Amino acid sequence: MNDTDNVWDCLIVGGGPAGLTAATYLRRFHRRCIVVDAGQSRARWIAESNNCPGFPDGIRGRRLLERLHEQAAAFGVPVERGRVDGILREGDLFVASAGARQWRSHTVILASGITDQLPPYAWVDRAIAARALRLCAICDAYEATDAHIGVYGPFASIVPHARFLTTFSARISLLPTDEADETARQSARQDGLQVLPRGELDFDGERLVHRSRSGEATRLDAVYACLGSNTAAALVTALGARAESGEIEIDRCQMTAAGGVYAIGDVVSGLNQIAVAFGHAAIAASHIHAGLPLAPRRGSA
Numbered sequence: 001m002n003d004t005d006n007v008w009d010c011l012i013v014g015g016g017p018a019g020l021t022a023a024t025y026l027r028r029f030h031r032r033c034i035v036v037d038a039g040q041s042r043a044r045w046i047a048e049s050n051n052c053p054g055f056p057d058g059i060r061g062r063r064l065l066e067r068l069h070e071q072a073a074a075f076g077v078p079v080e081r082g083r084v085d086g087i088l089r090e091g092d093l094f095v096a097s098a099g100a101r102q103w104r105s106h107t108v109i110l111a112s113g114i115t116d117q118l119p120p121y122a123w124v125d126r127a128i129a130a131r132a133l134r135l136c137a138i139c140d141a142y143e144a145t146d147a148h149i150g151v152y153g154p155f156a157s158i159v160p161h162a163r164f165l166t167t168f169s170a171r172i173s174l175l176p177t178d179e180a181d182e183t184a185r186q187s188a189r190q191d192g193l194q195v196l197p198r199g200e201l202d203f204d205g206e207r208l209v210h211r212s213r214s215g216e217a218t219r220l221d222a223v224y225a226c227l228g229s230n231t232a233a234a235l236v237t238a239l240g241a242r243a244e245s246g247e248i249e250i251d252r253c254q255m256t257a258a259g260g261v262y263a264i265g266d267v268v269s270g271l272n273q274i275a276v277a278f279g280h281a282a283i284a285a286s287h288i289h290a291g292l293p294l295a296p297r298r299g300s301a
Ligand SMILES: Cc1cc2nc3c(=O)[nH]c(=O)nc-3n(C[C@H](O)[C@H](O)[C@H](O)COP(=O)(O)OP(=O)(O)OC[C@H]3O[C@@H](n4cnc5c(N)ncnc54)[C@H](O)[C@@H]3O)c2cc1C
Pocket: 013, 014, 015, 016, 017, 018, 019, 036, 037, 038, 039, 040, 041, 042, 043, 044, 045, 046, 047, 048, 049, 050, 051, 052, 082, 083, 084, 085, 111, 112, 113, 114, 116, 128, 134, 135, 136, 139, 140, 232, 264, 265, 266, 267, 272, 273, 274, 275, 277
């Protein structure tokens, strides 16, 4: 089938937990949808998720993605590898492109997630795999209960994260990447947070080690990086969707301010969690199905 001759009921940009779940729902409504995915789901970083509903023994992020792909494939969802670089309106349709390839659709779901800013070290991948470097306290702070936890990033960003982590441990160290005034440092200390001087991080194969400029080393059980993130929101703000700091605003049906354009999962403002991505996907897919002309009855000519 030639993509350019084809009009899909829905084009889904992104094949992480949100996009794959939406695709499965739409196919189970007998809708024609396609997923275009750049293959960089945040879930690939998850060494083991222990809060994903239905997996009491935990599940690796890559295994979860495999299972979601298997489920979507079982209902005939096509998944193409590619990075969508533009979406335009053409009459009643949307036309999305990835280089020379194009897809035409009646609706669009943006499920493109976020891209974490990471510390500037070559060992970052290995440290995340070892759960020494972490990116989501809501996801896995439970597994760091009573551990020595570091929080790395600009001072103003790490203090609220560190306060959240005091539920889990009494040993929280701030690892600021910038200077903070003495009043802010004093306030943090009064909250029981240790403020380490600016320095470098190193990974010893198991844990992260903070080295101050004077050479003092502090080994930490887990370090949360709070450096912010980027999103592909511009793909849909160009169509009229609204976003703040890269996070898209949606209504109760997951529709953006651009009619026919939906956003689900981490790219939406709110809680970045797999369970939330699943919920967004179910709501968006059901609303899209209800809004499209009735699908031809099965067996009709
Ligand atoms: C280290 C770590 C541990 C985590 N642990 C947990 C946990 O235990 N429990 C939990 O609930 N959550 C956890 N999370 C969060 C969870 O991974 C995310 O909430 C979830 O992956 C969001 O799903 P999504 O589909 O919205 O985005 P993603 O999974 O990030 O998928 C988005 C997809 O869209 C693709 N994409 C982006 N732009 C484009 C484009 N222009 N064209 C085509 N494709 C595009 C990306 O490459 C990617 O494949 C963790 C995250 C990290 C980083």
